[in-house]
Amino acid sequence: MREKKPFLILSFSSTTQAMAVEKFCGERQLPGRLIPVPKEITAGCGLAWKAQPEQEETLTRALEEAGIRWQEKRVLDLWN
């Protein structure tokens, strides 16, 4: 059984929103990557942003300052 550990997950209401986050984070070297949305999140588009929980403040503050939205923020136990 693969080990699970907590991750910060941001879900999005549209793929375009997910693309905006990925582009923004890539340009500013902010942590994380796109993954298929975990089953625990029933709303949202098929994509989610996965990052380390300790990176939450850095990440969300930067996105908020840029006016980039996400739908839901959760910490979930996922495969490493």
Next chain:
Amino acid sequence: MIYLDNAATTRRKPPQVIDAVVNAMTTMGNAARGAHSSSLEASRALYDARCKLAKLLGCPQPDHVIFTANSTEALNIAINGTLNPGDHVISTDLEHNSVLRPLYRLEEAGTISLDFVPADRLGNIDYAGFERLIRPETRAIVCTHGSNLTGTLVDLKRVGEICRRNSLLFIVDASQTAGAVPVHMEEMGVDILCFTGHKGLMGPQGTGGLCVRPGVEIRPWKVGGSGVHSYDRSQPQDYPTRLEAGTLNSHGIMGLSAALDFIQEVGVEEIARHEAALTRRFYDGVSRIDGVTVYGDFSQPERGAIVTLNIRDYDSAEMSDALSQAYDIATRPGAHCAPRMHQALGTVDQGAVRFSFAWYNTQEEVDAAIQAVAELAQR
């Protein structure tokens, strides 16, 4: 061939457009259909194309750039998705059937009432005509940015101000102008800007879209697969997904995206300057030829790259065929899907021969076309 039918489609594309389509067809998955690298690459590329279009056309948000197959589809979405029973709509005599037929259909169904700002014999409209036609139930002005018959440009900023003053929705058909002359929907006060990808934008056929001002609500006319919110019974409401049911033409859009890079590199102003110079050269050449009638107002400082003419009372179809057969020059005769403008110009019976220019045309081609018209006029 000397291709002078660019108002129908620009035949010659930047080489990187073809390369981009081939690359997309060999590498790209379906956007918004997973998180594997092929799907993500498609999603990224589409988002990138939305960003480029938003920048080029002055759309405030990239997620409000919606892809369609062409302008006609975009205009049908805009017109049918915003107008309600009892609405009154104002349009103009300059319109293409892509605007006229969706409006006529709603009028014939008894859904809307419709009025047109008339064009004069030069193809110009009186802007005061819009305000004269406004009544309490007027909901929208739908008009073209540029006539596909005479090249006449509509002052969108002026019409946009009329719309703002009277709280009207402003829907624009930019089929003839996007990529060829500067367009900025926000500065021009446009609510919905419909465009095609295969004319001035120099992308593949089967690409187009609409830019929607944030806050404007459009009902989707088609619903279905979106790749997201699969358990919802209704179409997701977020733009662009709301209006993009089904797999997009991502391969074509990648070609369009490469064309947008090319346009950005050259500059829309430079493209407009080049096309205006060719148009003026052709106009100056043919307007001096005995027996030639040129339609439209060439005293306008800014206009589309179109010169439409007739020789005496010759059938425009025969003229165009002679240009094709004897000179290998491609033009467009007939009615050009612009029935009201032909009525205004008095050319319904004869039609007219349209010469339309684009970035890749040259002065030499223009001079050869002038010579061909001169020879045909001597017959």
